[in-house]
Amino acid sequence: MYSTIPIQRQWARLAHVCRALSSLEGHKLPVGGKSIDGISPPLRISRSPTDILQALAATVGVDPTAPHYKYHDDPFLIPQSNYRKRAYALSAEAGRKAATWIRDEQAHLFTTREWDPPMKMKTPYFNADPHIDAFTPRPIYNDESKVTEEDLLYTINNALIEDAIKVYQLLGASEGVNDELKMSLLQLLCFYNEKEPIGAEWLEERWFAAATRERQAATWKLGGLADKIFASMDPKTPEAYCTLIQGMAKYYQAERAHAFAQEAIEKGVPLSTGVYNSLLSCVGFLKEGTALRIDALKGLLAEMNEQGISPNADTLTACLRSISAWGGGQILQTFALQVLAEFKALNIQPSLSAYYYILCLFCKERGQRIDILTSILTDLENRECLEPSDAMDTHFFITAIGVCSDHLQDINLAERVHALLMKGDNYKLVGDAYKESIYYRHLVTVTCRHAPFETTAQLLDMLIPNIYVPEPSVMEEIIKTLEVAGAGDRLAEVWSQLVVFGLAKRIKIVEQLLNALCQCYSYQEDEIKEKIRNAAADMLKFGQLIQEQNENRRTPTQQLSATALANIIDLCADVNDKDDPSWEVVGEALGRLRSEQAVGVPDKPEILASVAKKAANIGKPGIAATALTYLAECGFEEATKACVETLGVMLNRPVEEVQTLLQEPRSALEASLHPSALVIAEAFHLAKTGGPMDSSSSESDSDSSDSD
Amino acid sequence: MLLYWLPNFIPQQHYAELSPENTESQKKRDKPLTYEMANPPHYIAHRKTWNSWNTSNLKDGIRRSETALEDEFIRRFMNGTWHGLVCSEIIIKRQFNHIRVAAIIRRAVSPTKMYFLLGYSEELMANWLQCPVTLELQTVDSFKDVVFKYI
Numbered sequence: 110m111y112s113t114i115p116i117q118r119q120w121a122r123l124a125h126v127c128r129a130l131s132s133l134e135g136h137k138l139p140v141g142g143k144s145i146d147g148i149s150p151p152l153r154i155s156r157s158p159t160d161i162l163q164a165l166a167a168t169v170g171v172d173p174t175a176p177h178y179k180y181h182d183d184p185f186l187i188p189q190s191n192y193r194k195r196a197y198a199l200s201a202e203a204g205r206k207a208a209t210w211i212r213d214e215q216a217h218l219f220t221t222r223e224w225d226p227p228m229k230m231k232t233p234y235f236n237a238d239p240h241i242d243a244f245t246p247r248p249i250y251n252d253e254s255k256v257t258e259e260d261l262l263y264t265i266n267n268a269l270i271e272d273a274i275k276v277y278q279l280l281g282a283s284e285g286v287n288d289e290l291k292m293s294l295l296q297l298l299c300f301y302n303e304k305e306p307i308g309a310e311w312l313e314e315r316w317f318a319a320a321t322r323e324r325q326a327a328t329w330k331l332g333g334l335a336d337k338i339f340a341s342m343d344p345k346t347p348e349a350y351c352t353l354i355q356g357m358a359k360y361y362q363a364e365r366a367h368a369f370a371q372e373a374i375e376k377g378v379p380l381s382t383g384v385y386n387s388l389l390s391c392v393g394f395l396k397e398g399t400a401l402r403i404d405a406l407k408g409l410l411a412e413m414n415e416q417g418i419s420p421n422a423d424t425l426t427a428c429l430r431s432i433s434a435w436g437g438g439q440i441l442q443t444f445a446l447q448v449l450a451e452f453k454a455l456n457i458q459p460s461l462s463a464y465y466y467i468l469c470l471f472c473k474e475r476g477q478r479i480d481i482l483t484s485i486l487t488d489l490e491n492r493e494c495l496e497p498s499d500a501m502d503t504h505f506f507i508t509a510i511g512v513c514s515d516h517l518q519d520i521n522l523a524e525r526v527h528a529l530l531m532k533g534d535n536y537k538l539v540g541d542a543y544k545e546s547i548y549y550r551h552l553v554t555v556t557c558r559h560a561p562f563e564t565t566a567q568l569l570d571m572l573i574p575n576i577y578v579p580e581p582s583v584m585e586e587i588i589k590t591l592e593v594a595g596a597g598d599r600l601a602e603v604w605s606q607l608v609v610f611g612l613a614k615r616i617k618i619v620e621q622l623l624n625a626l627c628q629c630y631s632y633q634e635d636e637i638k639e640k641i642r643n644a645a646a647d648m649l650k651f652g653q654l655i656q657e658q659n660e661n662r663r664t665p666t667q668q669l670s671a672t673a674l675a676n677i678i679d680l681c682a683d684v685n686d687k688d689d690p691s692w693e694v695v696g697e698a699l700g701r702l703r704s705e706q707a708v709g710v711p712d713k714p715e716i717l718a719s720v721a722k723k724a725a726n727i728g729k730p731g732i733a734a735t736a737l738t739y740l741a742e743c744g745f746e747e748a749t750k751a752c753v754e755t756l757g758v759m760l761n762r763p764v765e766e767v768q769t770l771l772q773e774p775r776s777a778l779e780a781s782l783h784p785s786a787l788v789i790a791e792a793f794h795l796a797k798t799g800g801p802m803d804s805s806s807s808e809s810d811s812d813s814s815d816s817d
Numbered sequence: 818m819l820l821y822w823l824p825n826f827i828p829q830q831h832y833a834e835l836s837p838e839n840t841e842s843q844k845k846r847d848k849p850l851t852y853e854m855a856n857p858p859h860y861i862a863h864r865k866t867w868n869s870w871n872t873s874n875l876k877d878g879i880r881r882s883e884t885a886l887e888d889e890f891i892r893r894f895m896n897g898t899w900h901g902l903v904c905s906e907i908i909i910k911r912q913f914n915h916i917r918v919a920a921i922i923r924r925a926v927s928p929t930k931m932y933f934l935l936g937y938s939e940e941l942m943a944n945w946l947q948c949p950v951t952l953e954l955q956t957v958d959s960f961k962d963v964v965f966k967y968i
Contacts, residue, residue, distance in 0.1 A: 181935060185956040186928050193928075200929045204936025212944045219944060244947050 173571045179313070190611040191578045195317055195542070202313040209247075216246035243310075250275045258290060265293045270305045273297060274334060283341035291338055292348060298335040299356025302328060317542045325434070329362035347378045354380070358387035363394035374416075382421055385413050390427035393435055402435055403444055422460050425452045426499055429459075429466035437473050445470055461538065462501035464489070468508045472516040482512055486525050495535050503540030506530050507548045514555035523555045549577035557590040565590055566599070578610050584618055592625035597633035600626055601640040604648060613651055616667040623648065623676040630680060638683065645680040646694040649701075668708055674698045675711035678736075682720040687727050695720065699735045703742075710743050718751035725758045730785030733759070737789050741796035748796035752789050759786050844968065852965040853906050871911040884911070887946060891918055898938050902926065904963045916946060919953040921963055931956075 176187045179198055188194040212219050248263075250256065250272050256279045264273035277294060280286050286294070307315050330336075339345070339353045350373045357366035370388055373380055389409055396402045406428060413420065425448065432445045445467060449459065459467075464485050471479045486509075489495065497503070506526065513523035530536060530548075539545050549572060556565050569587065573579065579587060584607070591600050603622055607613045626641050633641065652669050669677075678698045681691040701707055711717065721736040733755050740748040756767045760782075770778070771793055778790055856864045873884040892907045895918060905921035918938075922931070935952055942950040957963060 181932070181952075181954060183954060183956050185924055186931060186954075188928075196929050197932045200932035201936035204933040204938075205940040206936075207933075208937045208940035208944065211941065241947060244944050 173576055176575045189574055189578070189609045191546070191580075192611060194578070198313045199317060202311060206311070213247045213249060216248075219246050250279070252279075254279060256280060258286065261286065261290055261294070265290070265297050268297065268301070268306060268309075270297065270301055270303060274303070277334075283338065288342065291342060292346070292352075295335060295338045295342075295349060296352050298333075298338070299352050299359075302356065302360045303330050303333055303335065315541065325361060327361045327363070329357050329360035329365075331362070331365075345378075347373075347380070350378050351381050351384045354384050355387045358384075358391045361391055361394065363391040366391065367395060374412075380416065380418070382413075382418050382424065385409065385418060386421075386423045386427040389424065390430045393431050399435060399438070399440055402431070403440075406431060420452070420455065420457065422457050422463070422498065425449070425457055426460055426463045426466070426501075429463050429470075430501075433466040433470040437470060437476065442470060458492075459488075460498050460502060461489075461495060461505040462499040465501055465505040465508050468505075468512055472512045474515070478516060480517060482509060482517065482522055482526075485509075486522065486529065489529060490525070494533055495538060497538060503538055503544060506538055507540065507544050507551070510548055510551040510555070514551040518555065518559060520555055520559035523552060527552060546577065546580070550580060550583050553577070553579065553583050554586050557586045562590070562594040562596070566596070574606070574610065581612055581615055581618055584610075584612060585621055588618070588622050588625050592628055595629040595632065597626070597629050597637040597641055600629065601637065601644045604644040608651065613648075614655060614667070616669060616673075619648060620670060620673045623673050623680075627676045627679055630683070642681050642683065642691055645677045646691065649674075649677050649694055649698055668706060671702060671707040671709045671711045672713070674702050674707050675713060675716050678720055679716045682723055685727060687729065692724075692729055692732065695724075696732050696735070699732060699739065703735060703739050710745075714740055714743070714745040714747050718747045718754075721751055721755045722758055725755045730759055730783065734785040734788040734792070737792040738795075741792040744796070749793060752793035752796065756786060756789050756793075759783070759789070846967045848968050849960075849964040850966055850968060851905060851963050855965045868906050869909045871909075890945070891916070891942060894942060895920060895938065899934060904957060904960050914948040916942070916948060916950045917953055918942070918950060920955075922954050922956050923960065924956045924958055 176182075179201070180187055180194075186197070188197045248254075248260070250260070250264075254260075254276075256276045258280065261273065261276045261280060264276055273294060277286060283291070307318065309315075335353065335356060339349055342349050350369065354366050354369050354373070357363075357369065366388060370380065370384065389406065392405050392409055393402050396405050410420075410428075413424075428448050429445060432441050432448070435441060449463075449467070452459070467481060467485065471481045495502075506529075509526045510523060513519055513526060530539065539548060553568070553572065556568050560568075584603075588600070588603060591603065600622065604613075607615075607618065607622070612618055623645065626645065630638065630641055648669070656668075678695050681694045681698070684691045702711075717736045717740050721733040721740075724730070724732040724736070737748065737752050737755060740751060753764055753767050753771070756762075756771070757764050760767065760770075762770075771790055775790075778787060782790065853865055853868075861867060869884075869888050871884055872878050873881045888909050891909055895907050896903055899920070899922060902923045902925055903920050904923050908919040910917040910919065926934075931954075935954070939950050939952055
């Protein structure tokens with residue numbers, strides 16, 4: 110067996126050579142898709158290494174009911190709220206960052222290279238096959254580093270701005286670097302404005318990066334390294350001019366960019382389309398007033414024509430970007446449509462970002478309703494695929510759905526937008542976490558408001574909680590929809606969702622939910638009724654739990670209002686069994702009402718009156734007494750009538766008899782009545798006269814036991 | 818203690834304890850065993866499976882010693898990084914150039930910390946072993962959840 114090993118190695122080497130040969134041959138073969146005469150095999154189709162993987166991936170869709178695959182598949186590790194989704198994904202990324210940091214800092218330890226196929230190791234370390242750059246430690250540059258131009262090339266190719274600047278200075282700045290490298294460095298600096306971007310390997314950080322709206326202010330570093338490198342270049346090539354002007358225009362240094370462009374034209378330096386595109390996008394900074402700005406834009410386009418430069422799709426985007434930044438109004442809107450028509454005549458398709466600017470221009474928050482989205486959607490739906498070409502392309506879908514939701518309030522259009530986003534590979538255009546959540550906020554809102562309930566329910570089941578966790582405002586919208594539809598079981602589930610999503614502390618939503626539960630309680634089935642009661646009881650318990658947790662903190666916690674507590678009482682008192690645990694909840698809620706832990710007074714006191722009657726009826730006089738005393742203390746008119754009726758029920762006597770009974774002095778009643786009934790009698794007097802029954806009467810314990 | 822190390826490099830399989838005199842009265846039954854520990858090696862492929870899955874151990878498999886050594890490294894790395902949290906054997910499955918590492922973890926730290934450790938372990942092992950490494954963890958509340966029987 111051991112003797113075969115050398116032969117195997119030979120075989121492996123032979124296989125390696127064969128592989129190399131076959132790939133060489135593959136390059137020589139003509140490339141195409143179809144057989145020439147129908148008999149001979151079709152020509153070779155060249156594939157990228159991941160083509161088969163992509164084809165396989167295309168056969169399975171995304172399962173919306175499963176958590177995203179970046180989260181670990183374990184109940185403990187699946188995030189349920191927005192906060193947790195963010196925290197978990199970023200924690201994992203922080204771990205990965207820590208590992209790469211260790212690798213880079215301890216680069217001398219990470220020298221082992223796995224070798225495959227197993228042939229004789231030629232050098233102790235670096236014969237890994239294939240050599241994978243991603244697994245090699247990154248060099249760290251500091252003042253003592255010995256650097257060469259290769260290091261500079263490496264840093265530039267990997268967009269490591271700070272390292273590139275460091276290496277450039279170590280190499281002796283402008284004297285020690287050749288022109289070609291200088292040019293590449295200038296391009297890098299101009300593109301990023303000398304600011305280190307988030308690395309491409311940190312997906313989560315880019316996904317969750319705080320959505321800072323790009324400031325439309327001159328952020329270009331004046332007199333920075335880019336300017337210095339440009340000054341040191343001699344002769345100044347057209348490429349250098351183009352790079353610098355585009356950099357300045359990108360970071361809103363409009364006047365200097367235009368001055369440089371003028372200088373270049375005077376010197377006879379040819380400029381590119383890209384330069385004119387960037388100049389067009391910041392032309393508004395030069396002039397004030399719509400008319401002057403439009404003239405300047407037209408002037409630039411005419412200048413392009415003079416220079417013999419043909420526009421492209423980005424030119425259209427740049428024009429519309431400028432126009433949409435100048436505000437709104439009839440003139441700009443007509444001008445934008447003119448530009449659009451002009452480019453259509455040139456057979457240039459507007460990109461997604463162009464349409465985004467059109468939507469910004471036409472669909473203002475306060476303004477006339479203009480349905481321009483329909484035609485845009487028709488155009489986009491007819492395209493085979495939507496290729497992203499500009500960073501602003503990712504703004505299109507959130508703006509479009511926002512227009513559907515707020516501006517047009519049209520569910521059909523919203524559905525079309527959503528279908529377009531879900532088509533093919535288009536979901537990549539959703540942008541980042543922030544934009545995704547705004548997109549779904551609009552989609553859910555417009556669906557809740559305008560779609561039939563079945564569609565809404567379907568959408569909610571699909572999105573929540575794995576794709577989208579509703580924000581408080583959207584949750585209110587959802588509760589409203591469920592209430593209108595009378596979906597009691599779904600409403601009861603909303604409470605557990607609130608707890609899981611971390612929204613249960615938001616008193617406003619909880620109160621709204623309680624209200625909705627009360628509204629649709631009466632016509633639910635018994636099973637659902639019980640679910641609703643349990644949810645209501647849990648709300649009370651949850652509030653107490655939070656309060657206990659927060660006792661040591663200085664900031665007071667929000668409390669359920671008296672109306673909400675009355676709603677809980679109303680729901681939980683709907684049981685006919687005396688031993689049902691719901692009565693405990695009722696007692697608990699009443700206790701909180703009486704000890705003034707709730708804000709305000711209930712806006713429907715008749716609920717408490719009827720609950721008191723019911724409690725007396727099934728043999729819970731203590732609860733009846735507490736409810737009536739509370740009513741009397743709050744000074745509700747209903748209190749007197751309710752007291753008489755409840756006493757009537759308790760003592761099993763007609764109302765007239767009870768009224769005469771109540772006229773008797775306290776001492777006489779004390780002997781003849783049950784303590785709870787006595788409390789009710791006291792409540793009656795309190796309600797009627799505004800004072801206690803007798804001056805001699807001692808404060809009786811209202812929370813007396815409800816034993817018979 | 819559930820965790821103990823066999824100081825050898827071969828993929829570990831636990832041997833059920835063999836007592837010389839098998840008298841019921843002497844057994845205290847206070848030593849917890851996991852399912853894996855409770856089944857002696859001849860039950861592999863009958864009641865339990867291997868702890869290392871790879872093709873190096875097959876006939877004419879390549880890079881046997883490297884695989885064994887790497888597996889030992891992965892086991893030590895996991896037990897050290899997830900210190901006091903691993904409640905099972907560490908299962909290492911190799912497919913193509915992909916290494917999947919499975920284990921049962923105690924829920925003694927917050928999920929956020931677990932995610933940090935997850936990202937850290939995956940990335941560091943990937944860099945060390947020069948191939949994609951995926952952790953496949955399951956969590957349990959305590960060590961007691963993995964006890965199969967007491968002896």
